[in-house]
Amino acid sequence: MMAVSQRGALLAFLALLGAGPLLLPEFYVTLLNYIGLYAIVALGLVLLTGVGGLTSFGQAAFVGLGAYTTAYLTTATDLPSWLALVGGSPWLALALGLVGTAAVALLLGALTLRLSGHYLPLGTIAWGISLYFLFGNLEFIGGHTGITGIPALQLAGVEVKSGRAFYYLIWTALLALVWATHNLLDSRAGRAIRALKGGSLMAEAMGVDTARLKIEIFLIAALFACVSGWLYAHLQRFVNPTPFGLGVGIEYLFMAVIGGAASVWGALLGAGVITVLKQWLQDLLPKLLGSSGNFETIVFGVIMVLMLQRARDGLWPLLARLVPVKSGDGQRAAPQGEPLPRRQMPEAGTLLLEVKGATKRFGGLVACNEMQLTVRAGEVLALIGPNGAGKSTMFNLISGVAPLTAGEIVFMGGRIDGMSARAIAQRGMSRSFQHVRLLPTMSVLENAAIGAHMRGSKGVVPAALHLERVEEGRLLAEAARQIERVGLEKQMFEQAGSLALGQQRILEIARALCADPCLLLLDEPAAGLRYLEKQALADLLRRLRAEGMGILLVEHDMDFVMGLADRVVVMEFGQRIAEGLPEEVQRDPAVLEAYLGGVE
């Protein structure tokens, strides 16, 4: 098959879309209209669920909010005086619908997004059902009969009445939202959204405000649904509660998951497949089974289970593989951009970190007991000790991942115990994780760029409109510089998940360096590295030290530690059992006893 460029494939698709209503019979235009409307909602779910990892069964209720707001405002003859001004105009009703939906979404988001695991989907089911019954039980919006006589839309003085005219409106709206979502995902904010799925811990340590970000994507998905509902109401010209119930909310989720929950085009594909399949099954199944009923739901359920087992990523990746697309980048050049402003580094020898009497209990287990240590600018402090000694726990206490049971931590002259991981990161501490926390399907470059999150400021709106390209270029250039610094430039555009474990650890260091820290916490960075790679890592750490960075290092490899560290602190059973120069510690009988089990 001939390979086509990505742009070529897109242009061909747009040409087909544009010509569609001119060539197709009315029936198909109607079908495509509904596919477009559903795809708008599914697109929101791609962002919320597919990318952000927050499952919602309740999107249909937001569609209902958009539809009912305009239905009511454009038909009611006895609007309360404060609303009378906006009465009759679908466009003002859209604006008001968006504001109302945002308000409801903020409230529901604040109540449910903090729920973890299965409680969030359950929460969305609860409000999905509540809003549905609200629509059905409010007299002023017609109860279960709904509202009829919704006016046609006027666009530049022309009535958008026919299915064909509506087609262009729906698909223009959809494509604009696809474009915006695509832009958003390819940005600083988009990287942070994608980082949510791997749990909030890494993202927070890189300075991402995950709670706020979750609310933002929840809001975006709700607003998309509202737009779809508004279009639906004016296409259909009447509304009742049926299309806004939980069952439909589940179908929207099917669309996003089956189409390919992590790609914007998956929303279109999923909406198309589910809508056509539903139409077909609704025709076929009652005939086959000899009785009427919503049998298609059962079939969807089975498909969903099969997809989750066989093709987690949905149909889009499978389809994309069928069309061999020329990637076109071949030898891609590293991004260039003006360097970002840097932090004022403390002078060498300045006390950066002071841990005083840090204690951490897990139930009866004392993982850290009255630990003391200090790190100065321009020195490498190694924290060593046998497995389970409490080294990683110390890291978590220092970096704000876990709260202290007792004690004090001072960083850059101020207490940081009790502060969030994000606030501590902002003060200039950056870390790597013993169990690497990368986003395996994102490129090495993008993974590193997450570390530079705090050094940018542009949020979702400029990102969606691509108005942040200058800042984005600088962030990516910084990521590229740090990748080159750690020696991963050959892998810059590869998926992080395809790297060897040792290289993934190095990538974690590049990500940490992107934050421009003055204190670097590295948890077993040399594990899994080959000899030469270890030497390269040691060289890198020496260079960082020479620049005045403070480095706190947990490491098992004694040769590595002894050749590099300025001072060593030894832990056993949560206690500090020795501290000193590498050669002193190596001779300390207590250390030999603990660390080497008394042999030698």
Ligand code: ADP
């Ligand atoms: P190290 O990194 O030195 O190998 P850790 O800090 O990971 O040791 O663990 C120290 C001790 O604390 C171990 O006994 C471990 O099982 C325990 N521990 C660590 N994290 C937790 C936790 N979240 N809950 C309960 N126990 C923990």
Ligand code: MG
């Ligand atoms: Mg550990």
